[in-house]
Amino acid sequence: MCRVVDVRQAVLAKNDTLAGALRGELDGRGTVLVNLLSSPGSGKTALLERVLAAAAARGVPVAALTADLATENDARRLARSGVPVRQVLTGGLCHLDAAQLRSHLAGWLPGDTRVLFVENVGNLVCPASYDLGETMRVTLMSVTEGEDKPLKYPAAFGLAHLLVLTKTDIAAAVGFAEAAFRENVARVNPGVEVLNTSARTGDGVETLVDRVLAVTAGGVLHRPAMAEAAGDVHGHHHDAAGDVHGHHHHDAADGHGHPHGPGSGRQDQAAQEPGPAAGPGRVPADGPGAVPGRNGSDDGRRPADGLAVPRP
Amino acid sequence: MHELSIATVIVERAEELARRHGAERVDAVRVRVGELAGVVPDALLFSFEVARQGTALDEARLLIEEVPGRARCEPCGTDFAVGVPPFLWCPRCERPCERLLSGRELEITAIELEEASV
Helix, strand or coil: CEEEEEEEEECCHHHHHHHHHHHHHHHHHCCEEEEEECCCCCCHHHHHHHHHHHHHHCCCCEEEEEEECCCCHHHHHHHCCCCCEEEEECCCCCCCCHHHHHHHHCCCCECCCCEEEEECCCCCCHHHHCCCCCCEEEEEEECCCCCCHHHHCHHHHHCCCEEEEECHHHCCCCCCCHHHHHHHHHHHCCCCEEEECCCCCCCCHHHHHHHHHHHHCCCCCCCCCCCCCCCHHHCCCCCHHHHHCCCEEECHHHCCCCCCCCCCCHHHHHHHCCCHHHCCCCCCCCCCCCCCCCCCCCCCCCCCCCCCECCC | CCHHHHHHHHHHHHHHHHHHCCCCCEEEEEEEEECCCCCCHHHHHHHHHHHCCCCCCCCCEEEEEEECCEEECCCCCCEEECCCCCCCECCCCCCECCCEEECCCEEEEEEEEECCCC
């Protein structure tokens, strides 16, 4: 005899809860997190070097966190821009998650940061499933990668608020069929903007900075159709099969974990985030230290320690 | 290969639920995986066999219900399968669709617990 316990929980609910809390906390401090996804070798770091320098030149306080399986080479390159940079080594793990990211921000992220760029692990599969607490997700692809990549990695391209094409200075030399690429993008993410860039010539760098700063100013983001999934987890659940199995329990406590998948309802979720960090005005640089909660708890409360330290 | 991370979370959640319901062993975990969730069912099954070792799910089965990706065109009311890779445009009126109805699921729907011996 067995009994069936009905539950209704997104497998990544814990990550999504932590990501939502982090988004709310960053939002309260006036920091926008930009999650950058791409394959290895797409030119993400080279472009980010230019973007950080361009933002710094405009007097916008930005910071960058870069994740790699190994080596600190990327952090060294990004640090040349003069902005705060932190390297995260995932030790072989194929993606960043919200808890990992949060632990690296605590005690490091300067309090006045307007934009935090997170350079995710070079991989178009796994990182797509993990909400990091970003307000804006940007997927990058270089012209050397093939026009059908949006179809091969629909989650990476379909959940992005902005797509960035890199290395466009060599597009002609490698025979990149841009029209076919844009058609494939439109298929999985109708209406998303594709921005052409070149880290070598600087093309598109200022526009990319403009797009990010528009978000910090409260601009409206593109809403990817895939991210706007009706959210079956929200729906009423009736498992008819359960009734024929011995005892049948509804587990109310598990019925409504935070069901937001990556990319879903980001703005709304941030806006609903309770607690002092989301309240009016800016939270002091030591963060919402009075909020109770444990790091890594799944109760939706943000950790007790603040994220911020004063910028040196 | 984030299926291993996902399988590990499934095992942890199922163990928590089993404890809460006073069961020592889990016979099966039922999950729904959308075809656009970015998770490969075969890889998840393989990872589950690794993740369950030495846990209350040692001999548990993972029952995967695959959920097709569907969308509805709000203006014309057409309900359609988007396919893989998805084509998020209405096949009838050729407008872009604004949201999916299904296909992004990655959720635990039920666990089957071994009844404590009477």
